[in-house]
Each structure stands twice: as structure tokens, then as C-alpha cells.
Amino acid sequence: MPSISFITGIILSIFFVNVFADNFVEEHANSSRHPGRHRPPHVIVIIADDLGWNDVSFHGSNQIPTPNIDALVANGIALNRHYVQPTCTPSRTAFLTGRYPIRSGMQGIPLMAGERWGIPLGTPLLPRHLKNLGYTTRLVGKWHVGYYSVDHTPCHRGFDSFLGYYSTFIKYFDHTMRQNNDTGYDLHRDSRNTSEVVRSRKYFTDIVTEEVENIIGHHDVENPLYLQIAHLAPHMGEPEDRVEVHDINEVNAKFGYIKDMTRRKYAGMVARLDFSVGRTVRALKNRGMLENSIILFTADNGAQTLGLYDRYGSNYPLRGFKSSLFDGGVRSSACIYSPLLKNVPRVSNELMHITDWLPTIYSVAGGNVTDLGEIDGVNQWPALRDGSASPRNSLLLTINEVSKVAGGIFGKFKLLKGHNSQYPDFYGNISVTDDVPSYDPTSVLNSDAGRAIAGISNAFVTSQKIIELRNRATISCPAFDQFVRCTNKCLFDMINDPCETVDISAKHPKIVERMENDLRRYNAVLMPQSKSEFDPASSPRNFGGVWLPWVRSNSSTIVSSTG
Numbered sequence: 002m003p004s005i006s007f008i009t010g011i012i013l014s015i016f017f018v019n020v021f022a023d024n025f026v027e028e029h030a031n032s033s034r035h036p037g038r039h040r041p042p043h044v045i046v047i048i049a050d051d052l053g054w055n056d057v058s059f060h061g062s063n064q065i066p067t068p069n070i071d072a073l074v075a076n077g078i079a080l081n082r083h084y085v086q087p088t089c090t091p092s093r094t095a096f097l098t099g100r101y102p103i104r105s106g107m108q109g110i111p112l113m114a115g116e117r118w119g120i121p122l123g124t125p126l127l128p129r130h131l132k133n134l135g136y137t138t139r140l141v142g143k144w145h146v147g148y149y150s151v152d153h154t155p156c157h158r159g160f161d162s163f164l165g166y167y168s169t170f171i172k173y174f175d176h177t178m179r180q181n182n183d184t185g186y187d188l189h190r191d192s193r194n195t196s197e198v199v200r201s202r203k204y205f206t207d208i209v210t211e212e213v214e215n216i217i218g219h220h221d222v223e224n225p226l227y228l229q230i231a232h233l234a235p236h237m238g239e240p241e242d243r244v245e246v247h248d249i250n251e252v253n254a255k256f257g258y259i260k261d262m263t264r265r266k267y268a269g270m271v272a273r274l275d276f277s278v279g280r281t282v283r284a285l286k287n288r289g290m291l292e293n294s295i296i297l298f299t300a301d302n303g304a305q306t307l308g309l310y311d312r313y314g315s316n317y318p319l320r321g322f323k324s325s326l327f328d329g330g331v332r333s334s335a336c337i338y339s340p341l342l343k344n345v346p347r348v349s350n351e352l353m354h355i356t357d358w359l360p361t362i363y364s365v366a367g368g369n370v371t372d373l374g375e376i377d378g379v380n381q382w383p384a385l386r387d388g389s390a391s392p393r394n395s396l397l398l399t400i401n402e403v404s405k406v407a408g409g410i411f412g413k414f415k416l417l418k419g420h421n422s423q424y425p426d427f428y429g430n431i432s433v434t435d436d437v438p439s440y441d442p443t444s445v446l447n448s449d450a451g452r453a454i455a456g457i458s459n460a461f462v463t464s465q466k467i468i469e470l471r472n473r474a475t476i477s478c479p480a481f482d483q484f485v486r487c488t489n490k491c492l493f494d495m496i497n498d499p500c501e502t503v504d505i506s507a508k509h510p511k512i513v514e515r516m517e518n519d520l521r522r523y524n525a526v527l528m529p530q531s532k533s534e535f536d537p538a539s540s541p542r543n544f545g546g547v548w549l550p551w552v553r554s555n556s557s558t559i560v561s562s563t564g
Contacts, residue, residue, distance in 0.1 A: 041134065041225040041366050042341060043294040045281065046358075048096075048229070049274060049334070050089065050143060050170070050236040051323060053304030054476075055315035056271055057334045061475030062315070063437045064259065065268045069279035070336070072450035073298055075467045076458055077338030078385065079348045079474040082495075084396060084410070085302055085355045087330040088323060089169065091399065092301040092355055093146050093231075097126040097158075099359030099376035101397050106528035109401050112145060114168040114180040114187070114548055115539035118531035119147010120158075127359050128159030130373065131227045134366050137161055137220065141212045142231030145169055149539070151554035156191045163191040164199070164212050165231065167548060172238045173205045173245035178548060185541025187548040198547050204247045206234050206270075210277040217284040225366065226290070230281065235270040235304075237313065244313065247273050258436050267313040279449030286453035292340055295365065297358065299335035303328075318478050320427055320501045326398050326408040326417055327425065327501055337385060340457060341365075344388040346466070348473040351391035352410065357381045397523050403530055407520050413496040414509070416516040420488055427500070442467040478502070492516075 055062045059071045059079060086092040090111040091102040098120065102108040105121050112118065120126070128138035140160045147153040148167035155163040166187040171178045176188040176199070188199040188208075201208060213230055220226050237243040244266040246252045252269030259265040278298065285291040304314020305323040314322070321327025333355075356378035360370045364380045377397070384391045398408035398415075406419035442464035445451050455462070478500035485491060485504040492506035492513055506513050539551045 040223075040293060041136070042339070043226040043285070043290050044131075044136075044228070044362055044366065045226075045285070045294060045296045046229045046362075047278060047281070047296065047298045048093075048143075048231045049298070049300045050231070050233055051302065051304050051314060052235055052271070052274075052300035052334055053306070053314035053316040053322070054319050054329065054332065054334055055317045056235070056267075056304060058440060059336070059471055059474055060334065061471060061477075062317075063440045064315075064435065065256075065271050066441065066444060067271065067275040068441075068444040068448035069275045069282065069450040070298060071445045071467070071471075072282075072448050072454060073278070073296060073338040074336045074474065075346055075445055075451070075462050075470060076454045076460060077296075077336055077342060077345050079346075079470070080299075080335040080337060080353055081348055081350050081474055081476075083299065083333050083335035083353045083355075084331050084398065085299070085333045086399060087302055087326060089143075089301050090145055093143075094120055095355045096358055097128075097146065098124050099127070099356050099373060099378035100124070101356065101377045101399075101523070103397070103400050103523060103527040104377075106531040107146070108399050108527075109403055109530040110532060111169055112147065113535070114178055114185075115183070115535040115537075117149045117533045117536050117539075117552065119149065119153045122152055126158050127362065128155075128227060128229070130159075130359070130363050130368065131225075131366055132159055132161075134225075134363075134368050136225045136227045136366065138227045138229075139163075139216055140229045140231065141165055141209050141216070142229075143170075143233060144231070148548075148550055149536075150552040151550045154191060154196075154550060156193050160229075161192070162216075163189065164208075165189065166233075170233060170236045170238065171205065172242070173233065174202055176201065176205065179239060181535045183540045183542065185544070185546050185548045196549075204245075204273070206232065206273045206277055207247065209233075210280050213277075213281050214284045217281075217288055217290065220288065220290070222288055222290055227362075227366075230277075232274055232277070234274040234277075235267055235314065237305075244270065246270060258438065260435055263313050276449075279453075282450040282453045286456060291453060292457050295337065295339040295341065295362075297335075297337050299355070300333040302333065303330040317427060318476060318500055320484075321425060325425070326406060328415075328495070328499065329427075331398055338454070342386055345460065346462070346470050347388060348470065349385075349388075351384060352393045352396065353381060353391060354378065354393065354396045357393065361385070395519065397519070400520065400524055400527055401530075402524075402527060403532075407524075409516055409519055409523075410495070411512065411516050411519070413494055414512050414516070415493045415495050415501070416506075416513060416520075417487055417491045417493075418489070418517070418520065425486060440468070440471070442471075476500075 057067045059074045094102045094107040140163045142165045178187045190197045246269040256268045303316045316329030319329035321329035360380040395411040400407040408417045484502035491504040493501045
């Protein structure tokens with residue numbers, strides 16, 4: 002007769018075999034449903050240039066429909082407290098380094114063509130970190146963090162390929178840029194060892210879209226891809242022809258209800274950007290990559306509505322615009338979509354900063370954040386994935402030692418210091434006289450992005466859910482007759498007063514003291530701004546009419562072609 006221990010052993014063996022079989026079946030089923038789930042995800046970052054809070058329809062405006070961007074929100078997360086830098090170069094520096102720009106002198110006025118400065122070469126950038134993890138890294142569009150030597154250009158900072166422009170902006174059709182009465186081409190196709198000037202008359206947003214589709218279409222899907230799509234749109238061009246649209250007849254037919262012609266053409270630029278987003282998502286779906294992708298969409302800073310480029314973008318109801326530390330300048334339109342996210346769709350009111358993306362992306366790519374050294378960004382992936390609280394409770398907006406302004410956020414409080422009378426008003430609510438059509442949630446469901454995501458999503462997104470989500474993402478403020486001018490020091494409650502109308506610094510002196518101490522600590526590590534004068538040696542006249550690196554590089558010579 003078998004012993005009790007023998008019978009027990011048989012029973013346990015059968016149990017463990019069954020458990021193993023069940024687990025194998027479950028894992029195999031999950032692998033079949035999500036074939037890329039155990040591989041590092043593809044990461045696609047889409048950066049819009051000077052896009053306002055009120056220029057996307059998921060924040061509540063009906064004037065410019067953005068159905069493809071809204072589809073990312075409808076299946077992902079609207080990032081309603083996502084802060085950036087007040088201008089282009091500092092924002093891109095913060096994103097690529099994970100560090101506040103003050104640490105490297107990259108704060109302040111953006112870099113212009115022919116200026117001899119950029120992100121210091123000793124500072125490792127996001128694409129270099131990802132290459133170390135086995136990623137293919139590609140940049141399409143704007144660079145704008147230094148190009149005076151070959152070593153400062155994208156393919157010597159970690160990107161495998163680059164199609165785009167080095168400087169602040171180019172014209173949409175002829176791809177030239179004017180600086181100090183010098184005009185030259187600034188559209189390049191670079192790799193590590195070669196550089197070619199691209200001659201084309203295509204609308205630049207369409208060039209970006211076609212290049213993105215080509216990259217995705219030829220990518221080895223077994224290897225992780227980092228694709229940074231830095232759009233020119235909806236940034237303005239030269240003052241005499243500042244708003245260039247793909248097709249004016251199409252724009253007039255679609256946006257004829259917008260009475261202001263400049264704003265109407267601006268809407269056409271945003272619509273073409275949104276169309277590009279849809280084609281990008283569709284291309285990922287067609288290649289079987291969307292199931293294992295993370296797509297981040299963000300503006301680099303707020304829209305500019307007055308001044309050199311009068312009356313086009315809108316940050317309403319946020320106060321201020323580009324270059325300002327009011328939220329219209331530094332609170333960006335942003336969202337994230339991925340099948341890896343849980344508890345979606347949702348609106349996140351958790352505090353985030355543009356420096357957070359380097360450690361967040363590095364972490365989800367399989368890296369150990371401690372390997373990144375001293376950074377200011379924090380890993381937001383667990384909070385994004387699960388819907389938990391953000392690990393960030395404070396952030397530095399900037400310290401600009403030249404214009405004598407500074408600002409930061411601590412919890413719900415925002416402190417501004419210095420002479421903040423520049424751009425302090427509410428700008429861009431220019432749709433009040435237009436006969437704007439109602440928001441159409443079915444256009445979100447039927448957009449390229451909406452259809453592509455629906456093909457892989459287990460979520461059931463309806464028109465009603467889209468409306469509810471949009472309402473939660475919309476900021477509204479009570480009517481007010483006046484607001485503080487804030488010429489020295491102001492404290493705002495950004496949860497209860499997101500329009501920054503009431504200075505509460507006198508009521509919270511301890512909060513002000515704590516935040517001023519933070520600013521002093523940051524000021525102690527601030528590097529003076531790297532701004533330099535235009536270098537005549539950089540003139541396109543010295544390089545066949547092309548903006549190119551002009552300072553001798555330590556790396557191997559790039560073979561340049563101006564043909």
C-alpha cells in the first residue's frame with residue numbers, strides 16, 4: 002500500500018503541473034493579444050511649436066477641431082498640469098537633458114541662427130541614453146539647441162538620423178530662414194558621417210509627415226524605436242508672410258466661420274498638424290507597432306498672441322503667453338496615449354514638468370534612473386501607468402537673471418518674482434464673435450488616430466465619454482472685473498484660481514518664504530545665459546546659401562552637399 006507521503010507527492014505534482022499549464026496558457030494568450038508587451042516599447046514624441054492652450058479642442062474650444070489629437074486623449078490621458086519653459090530653446094533643453102536650463106546657461110531668449118552656443122557637449126541627451134539601451138533614435142523637424150559645430154548637431158548628440166532644421170524656424174514652402182539680413186536654406190538630412198541640404202518646395206508639415214511614415218514603414222519592428230517629431234507648426238514665419246497654409250481654398254472652405262483672416266489661416270496650420278498626428282498613429286497601426294507604443298504629444302510653450310506675430314494663437318482662459326511665466330506661457334497642451342496605460346481615459350491634474358520625460362522614458366525603456374546622474378526630472382511612469390499620485394510636488398519655472406524674473410510651483414501654490422508686467426493680460430479669446438459650429442465627438446471616433454486605436458483597444462469609447470472627458474479637461478474661471486498686475490511678487494492658488502487673478506502672498510507668508518528659499522538655492526547653481534551675438538562667419542554666403550556649422554569640430558568631418 003502506498004505511503005501517505007507518496008500519495009501527497011503525487012497530488013502536489015499534479016497541482017504544480019496544472020498551475021504551470023494554466024500560467025503557460027495565460028502568458029501565451031497575453032503574448033498573442035499583445036505580441037510586443039515584453040519588449041521595450043516604441044516611444045514617439047510629438048512636439049508642436051508655439052501651440053496655445055485654446056488651440057486644441059480637447060480643452061473645450063470649438064473653434065479649431067483637432068480630432069486626431071483628441072483621439073489620443075479619448076484613449077489616454079490629458080495632462081492638465083504639464084509645465085514647460087516659456088520659450089523654445091529652454092524647453093527643448095529641459096526635455097533632452099532632464100535638467101533645468103539654468104544649470105547649463107540655456108535659459109532666457111531662444112537661440113538664433115549664427116549664434117555660437119548650445120547645450121554643452123558634456124551633457125548627455127535623451128537619444129544617447131536610449132541608444133545605450135538598444136534603441137534606434139530618429140529626429141524629424143526642429144533641433145534648436147545649438148549647431149555652431151558639427152559636434153553640436155543631432156547625429157552627434159545621439160540621433161541615428163535627422164531630417165529638419167537647425168535653428169528657430171523656417172518658411173513652410175522654401176525652407177529658408179533670415180537672420181541679420183542673411184537668408185539661407187536650413188533643411189538638412191544628416192547621419193553620423195554625411196550631411197545633405199534638402200531642396201524642396203513641399204509644405205514643411207507634409208515633409209515631416211512623409212518622413213515619419215517612411216521611418217515607421219521601414220523600421221525593424223523587433224527593435225525599439227525612439228522617434229522625436231518636432232513640428233514647425235503652428236509657429237509663424239517671416240513677418241511679411243507669417244502665416245503659410247497648405248491650401249488656402251481648403252482652409253477657407255473649412256474655417257470660413259473664423260472672421261479674423263490671420264486666425265483662420267492659423268487654424269489651417271493647426272489642422273494640418275492634427276492631420277499629421279493622425280497619419281503617424283495610422284502608420285504605427287499598419288506596421289503592428291501601435292500595440293507596443295507610447296505616444297506623447299506636447300507644445301514646447303504657450304502661443305504668442307501679440308507683438309511681432311499679432312493675433313494668431315490663443316491661450317485663453319490662461320493668463321499671458323509665450324515668454325511669460327504666467328500659465329499661458331508655461332502650461333502646455335499635452336497628452337499621452339499607450340496601450341500600456343491603465344485606468345484610461347482620464348484627466349490628470351497631477352503636477353508634471355518637461356524635465357520628467359527623460360527619466361520617465363528611460364525607465365519604461367528598461368533603464369535604471371539612478372544611472373542618469375544629477376537630473377531635475379522625476380520618473381512619472383508609475384503615476385501615469387496606474388493613475389497614482391505624482392512623485393513631484395514642486396518645480397522651478399525658471400530664473401531669468403537678465404530680465405530679472407523668476408518663478409516656481411509648490412503644491413497648489415505658484416510664486417512669481419520680478420517685474421512681470423510683460424504680457425500679463427488675458428489674450429486670444431478671439432472666437433467670441435465667430436459663428437463657431439458645435440463640437441463633434443464622432444469626428445474623433447472617425448479620425449485616423451481614432452480608428453487606428455479602436456482597432457487594438459479593449460476600451461469602449463463613445464461620443465458621450467468624449468464629451469465628459471473634454472468637460473473635465475476644460476479650465477473655466479469665474480467672471481472678474483480686474484486682476485492683480487503683479488509687478489514685484491505674487492502668490493497664486495492654481496487649483497482655485499487657475500487664471501491667476503488674486504495675489505494671496507500676504508495671507509501665506511510662510512509659503513512665500515519657503516518658495517523664495519528654493520529660488521535662492523537654484524540661483525546659487527545658475528549658469529549665466531549663453532546668449533551671444535551673431536557671428537558673421539556663420540553667414541550662408543560662406544556656404545553656398547545654406548546655414549551650416551561654421552566652427553571647427555573635434556569629430557570627423559561631415560561631407561556636406563549643397564546640391
